[in-house]
Amino acid sequence: MNELKALLQKDDPFLRPSRLGSHNFPGIWTAMMPRELFGLRIPEERRATCMNCPKASYEGYRADYRCCTYHPRVANFLLGLASETAVGDRVLDNLLDRGMLIPEGMHYAPAQWVDYLDDLQKDAFGRSEKVLCPNLDQSTGYCNIHAFRNSVCSTFFCYKDHGDAGDGFWDQVQVLGSQVEMALGQWALQQAGFNLDQYFKAFDKLAKNIHKVSVRDGWQTEARESLWGSWLGREKELMRACAAAVVHERDNLWEIANSQPIRESVPFDKAMVKAVPKRLEDQIDPEDLEDSGGETVRPSVIWQDVMKAYWKLWDLPEGAFVVNPKVKIADNALQTTQDQYYQDKPYFIMFYPRKGSKTLDWKMGITAAQKAVLDLFVGTARELDTTLLTNPAFKALENGKNFLAEMLRRKVLVA
Numbered sequence: 296m297n298e299l300k301a302l303l304q305k306d307d308p309f310l311r312p313s314r315l316g317s318h319n320f321p322g323i324w325t326a327m328m329p330r331e332l333f334g335l336r337i338p339e340e341r342r343a344t345c346m347n348c349p350k351a352s353y354e355g356y357r358a359d360y361r362c363c364t365y366h367p368r369v370a371n372f373l374l375g376l377a378s379e380t381a382v383g384d385r386v387l388d389n390l391l392d393r394g395m396l397i398p399e400g401m402h403y404a405p406a407q408w409v410d411y412l413d414d415l416q417k418d419a420f421g422r423s424e425k426v427l428c429p430n431l432d433q434s435t436g437y438c439n440i441h442a443f444r445n446s447v448c449s450t451f452f453c454y455k456d457h458g459d460a461g462d463g464f465w466d467q468v469q470v471l472g473s474q475v476e477m478a479l480g481q482w483a484l485q486q487a488g489f490n491l492d493q494y495f496k497a498f499d500k501l502a503k504n505i506h507k508v509s510v511r512d513g514w515q516t517e518a519r520e521s522l523w524g525s526w527l528g529r530e531k532e533l534m535r536a537c538a539a540a541v542v543h544e545r546d547n548l549w550e551i552a553n554s555q556p557i558r559e560s561v562p563f564d565k566a567m568v569k570a571v572p573k574r575l576e577d578q579i580d581p582e583d584l585e586d587s588g589g590e591t592v593r594p595s596v597i598w599q600d601v602m603k604a605y606w607k608l609w610d611l612p613e614g615a616f617v618v619n620p621k622v623k624i625a626d627n628a629l630q631t632t633q634d635q636y637y638q639d640k641p642y643f644i645m646f647y648p649r650k651g652s653k654t655l656d657w658k659m660g661i662t663a664a665q666k667a668v669l670d671l672f673v674g675t676a677r678e679l680d681t682t683l684l685t686n687p688a689f690k691a692l693e694n695g696k697n698f699l700a701e702m703l704r705r706k707v708l709v710a
């Protein structure tokens with residue numbers, strides 16, 4: 296039980312957040328993801344202001360849960376690491392009590408997935424009454440496993456500074472992180488002496504009784520008994536043993552993730568999809584219907600897709616551009632909470648659904664130097680050429696090309 300403790304260093308980077316651009320990510324990302332990721336220029340995502348959530352303020356999301364109205368899959372080794380903190384340890388106890396823990400980690404049961412699809416159907420994501428992440432501290436709105444959350448939670452930004460290009464980039468990073476988490480989770484189980492063959496056989500068997508494997512809050516007792524096998528009653532020990540395996544190989548995690556085939560129970564996955572009521576079938580992600588045919592996409596291949604998406608973030612296209620007629624630049628009156636949030640930005644970009652509309656689509660604070668650059672595009676279209684690049688207003692702006700790329704992706708500048 297204390298092998299993990301013995302392997303961890305004093306103030307271990309795996310137990311605290313790492314920084315990717317201006318965002319906090321789980322500390323283990325520094326070891327399990329490609330090193331080059333940390334050298335990239337990452338979008339700031341200024342509009343996903345979680346503690347002053349625009350979706351809760353303007354779009355009816357629950358103020359307490361906001362976008363945490365889903366049940367994430369959290370890998371065993373992440374939960375094992377989380378158990379080193381008092382609050383993370385309580386999260387594990389809670390997941391165990393609710394029956395949401397299986398050897399691979401926190402995992403929703405089939406009926407919970409159906410509830411999630413039902414929410415999507417009713418446009419209730421963010422407003423759900425039934426799909427609420429048990430890892431959220433309702434009294435503070437904080438995630439209790441923030442430094443150990445999964446790739447989906449870590450890369451979710453409801454609004455992207457770079458619009459569709461930002462979506463593309465974060466989607467690929469999310470896929471990469473999820474694939475690495477799954478590979479390491481299964482590898483760690485093997486290292487801990489857990490029998491993966493029996494585990495997947497148990498899943499195959501559960502497929503025959505798919506309607507009986509869930510209870511309201513998670514997995515039904517007999518289903519858990521068959522999945523945990525001889526580890527039943529020692530679940531936390533297994534989570535910590537998986538974390539210990541990962542910590543022990545901290546310098547080789549990327550290579551391990553690239554060589555570990557990911558296994559799944561095809562009969563169980565198919566049965567889960569088949570058990571979805573007809574009225575919800577449209578909500579199933581087509582990826583959930585894909586049969587991988589036993590092939591695992593290597594993280595190194597996904598990494599190439601991350602880089603392709605990355606270059607799209609910052610490309611400057613050819614052509615002449617002007618400030619979109621749907622945009623107004625206004626002073627920051629410092630009156631509302633959102634104004635105060637942008638108190639170091641004296642101006643706002645105000646984006647309307649159409650020219651002359653009174654309903655605001657979104658707004659974002661900008662500096663005086665950024666406004667001076669946008670002013671160059673007011674009225675007449677101009678090219679992104681040397682006349683622009685040598686203009687004093689443009690030269691005065693740090694990272695001016697990146698700002699232009701962002702304005703183009705967000706359609707503040709249009710052809």
Ligand code: SF4
Pocket residue numbers: 342343344345346347348349350351361362363451452453454
């Ligand atoms: S990412 Fe979630 S919490 Fe953050 S601003 Fe968007 S909806 Fe709100």
Ligand code: SF4
Pocket residue numbers: 362363364365367428429430431432437438439440441444445448
């Ligand atoms: S794990 Fe944390 S960030 Fe992810 S949904 Fe739950 S509370 Fe939200």
